[in-house]
Amino acid sequence: MKNIIITGTSRGIGLELALKFAQNGHRVLALSRKVSHKLLGHPNITCLQADISVAGDLEEISDFLQSSWKHADALIHNAGALVSKPFAELTFQDFENMYKVNVFAVAMLTQKVLPFLQNGSHVVTISSMGGIQGSMKFPGLTAYSSSKGAVITLSEVLAEEYKAQGISFNTLAIGSVQTEMLAEAFPGYLAPLSAYEMADYIYDFTLNGNKYYNGKVLQVSSTTP
Template identity: 35%
Template sequence: MGQKSCGGTMGGQIVMITGSAKGIGRACAEAFLQQGAKVSLISRTASEMESTAKELLRMFPGKVSYFCGDVSSGEVVSKWFEKTRNDLGEPTSLVNNAAIFTNKKVQDQSLEDWEKVLRVNLTGSFLCAQQFFKSPSPSTVSRSIVNISSLAGIRGTEKFPGLSSYVASKFAIVGLTEALAVEGKALGIRVNCIAPGAVDTEMLRQAIPSMRAKAVPSDIAKIAVFLCNEKESSVLTGSTVEVFSNQ
């Protein structure tokens, strides 16, 4: 992919994206960069994060900052926000995308298995949102958070065995989104959620090998850009966009 835009619809924006070394997170980084934003990325896998960041920096010089660490750690999240401010400036948007899963039936899970998924998927999103809420508000720029849930976290959709902790975490992300949206109003922060169905990612192939997905990460990234664009989505907060695709 080549650099497509230096001043698109997100010019002047600084977007922080978790779980951004690959998959939906990386696609979000590319989409925001194409629309003129600067991005700050984080992943716990250093080799993948460094490779992705270097590739993006070649295409978008000076517009990418990155950090390696686990968002379930409050100390890591605090350091990531500090580095973002030093490298790029005050963040205007946050995409909480980082997620893991444990494919074990309930009777086979340890408490550690359960808590590990909740720490990354839910607590990590809370910690990042908390830091974002504490950040000084740029006077001329609206702010936005987009949380990535899943159709697995929506009532009445199909669920799969072995993913109870993942499903619980994604239901909780929808609830967290609605709660943050209420508190964010006073701070001028809109908070919305995307609940994708099957998306062609490495994570899906590991979790449900038999499933074939029509949607690709860039499809979800386009929605994230829309939700962070004040001109296009200013009336939306506390909303969840459910993404069904033909499979």
């Protein structure tokens, strides 16, 4: 049994990940601003209603780990925000909100969880193909794609900083998956992969990927977008 922390578990990939880990006997700390009724009542899932971009909520997560789990085996940064509008219409607040959730919250939550990670632990960040240098880019996703690029570099640096402790950091830059967020960015587009199918891949990678990779960015995409 592993202790797995997952953010953004109210819907989509995060929800499917929480269920898959729990159904396979692992303990899950599910973090989201809204709690899905599908997770409530499962003996292996603890739901914390938390906004990881808020300092007070991060303290509650740390308090739970200190009082209950004592250690964590994996942290999956899955939560994300998206704004789609022409660059000329983006406001300072648009950029601030995007980076607050997609970058700063990832960094700050990692700080809170690090004292509970041990040799062999794995931190997996879910990024996007839009954040990969040289990949196809799409109008309207300036703030989103640039934030996803920033979090890739963050993970690479942390892998170097914590390799002596045996804590691995890897990023999965995923392509199109049929989620609510994809529908917001590309209305009417149908992705070839479901949230359940992508969760299946991330599940295996979280448990085994750090045996082969550290500080890497893996492109998990069959189509673009």
